[in-house]
Amino acid sequence: MIRQHSYWQLFSAVCKKDLQLAFRQRAEIVNPLLFFLIVITLFPLAIGPEPGLLARIAPGIIWVAALLSTMLGLDKLFRDDYHDGSLEQLIASSYPLPLTVLAKVVAHWIITGLPLVLMTPLFALLLNLDTNALIATVLTLLLGTPLLSFIGAIGAGLTVGLQKGGILMSLLVLPLYIPVLIFATSAIETSTMSLDYSGQLAILGAMLVVAILSAPIAISSALKVSVS
Amino acid sequence: MWKWLHPYAKADRAYQLCNTLLPYFAVITVVCMIVGWVWGLAYAPADYQQKDSYRIIFIHVPSAILSMGAYSSMAIAAIVALVWQLRNAELAVIAIAPVGACVTAIALITGAAWGKPMWGAWWVWDARLTSELILLFLYLGVLSLYHAFEDKKAAGRAASILAIVGVINLPIIHFSVEWWNTLHQGASITKFNTNAIDPSMFWPLMLNIVAFAAFVGTVTLMRLKNEILQREKHRPWVRQLLNRG
Amino acid sequence: MQLAGPNGAGKTSLLRIIAGFSVPDEGDVLWQGKSIIKNYDEFARELLFIGHKTGVNSQLTALENVQFWLQIQGYNDTQDLYALLAKIGLVGLEDVPVRMLSAGQQRRVALLRLWLNSAKLWVLDEPFTALDKAGVAFLQQRFITHLEQGGAILLTTHQDLTTHFNDLQTVTLEYRH
């Protein structure tokens, strides 16, 4: 048999498998989105529907809802592979594990993060957000949700071997999300005042680059601990 | 009546019944929808207050009525399914749910498109729109519960229970939202003064309501056929269908 | 080489240390004179591990599983996978999600890896579980060809293998408190 090592082949194979699984059970994609939508609906019901008030708190609502709904899918990121033994096979494969992990995180973002970004205009309508703030929200989500996937995957990797890792994982991960939340909401806040918010975006971008470079290594060590 | 209905508890008979009913529903849908839309869009007089934007009513009101109607018929099917243990009724619950969700989505979208010129905002947290949104969540809940189960028998029963719970909750939700709304913004905006509706607008509206109802019926029958086929996949009568078609 | 011993003696733990998933408290595992912990990537290229958890995704079909393994191992899938699946007794079940198959059939899907790999060292944890007689015989046949090609097999099993393999070495672990 011919054996050719191509990193791209591994990356696309792992990515493709996860996407294929997600599209086979569409609930995985749809349910976090619905959760997001329902959480957003709860806020006007709880604090009243005045458009001005809603527009003011909208960035906070959207981002907190985004944090919670990406949390939902994280638990599943490595769990199935852990339980059926695929994770061991991936570790024992001759490819570097961080690359495999990167592929899985990218797939996770396509499944949970990207739909959120695409649906944002709808949420903006519900919360009476103006166009400026909408653009800022989309941009921050575009930079921020992959960050959430990377940071969350570290927590998921650490807790995958535990019996009831779900809640523990949220406790580990949510504090790590705080910087993302701060810079993202501050960018949107600034945009509503028609000021320049490229600084906050630059910080988010820098954090994303650091995450892409370092998180896969952290995640693979976490997975090795969980498997042993 | 029971004697008359009983043979249709069998899957292949129910399938045939769907097949016989389907053309009638389809014809009514096509005729009423074409006439209703042309009448509503081109021939009905413009409203003196809202001008031509009011024409959205010819799809907004039918879809809003049908979103409720489809939910109640789904709940009735669910009750029949649970009380008489009729599997076909369970399948009907699952057949109606996606159609109902679509009609609800239409009501929401047309409501938003009507709201923009009238209230100046695409979305207003108005009592009726909010209840409609919650209704959409209920539909989607039934659907995703059904698809989450591996065992479709259990799935049908679970979805039926949820549909019944939803229909009991629906009035409570509606009144609480109404109360929430009046608490926050005084009297809610009334879109349409119903007793003043002119016959020249009333008849096309009626026609469109019939068209929507027939459409819901048509698609429900089609989906019911699918569900029956899916469940009876391994039976010989389904395999015979292959040879014929 | 067979690893024997009563339940709970530590066969699986030892296999997992040898495969490099767990780190031993003391000592080291050497493969061709080199520590596997330090040279894991090199070792992984020569290793095929099938544990209790078989690494078969139950949502995907047998065919999709096999294609995925080939890809993550870096092989180009040029061979006729249908013929291979037929050989192992999965005719007509290629495009059924694995979760619909019986336990023995699922095990067969996992064991397909033995035909799709050029690894020298096979580490197998209870490969015969859930297989029927024909399956066991078929698997032993595959073991013999692998050994003839100069490969090594380390496995745990409760079956008696001495009748089929002449130079079988058995290491027996004892249960200690």
Place this chain on the structure above:
Amino acid sequence: MQFDSFSDFIAMGGYGFYVWLSFGSCALILIGILLSSLNDTKRILSSVQQQVDREARIKQAKLEQQV
């Protein structure tokens, strides 16, 4: 007919965008669910056909083994 010309009809007295947006999205959704239902029928029937073929193949393989 309420409108003098076709362009009047499209303009809907200045509300054209909203009216056609609602009617358009409505038509889109209705056609969408209709097509997806038709597609489901096709999918189910083809899966039945697949199952029939599969059983035939298993039978064939068993026959070959016996020979």
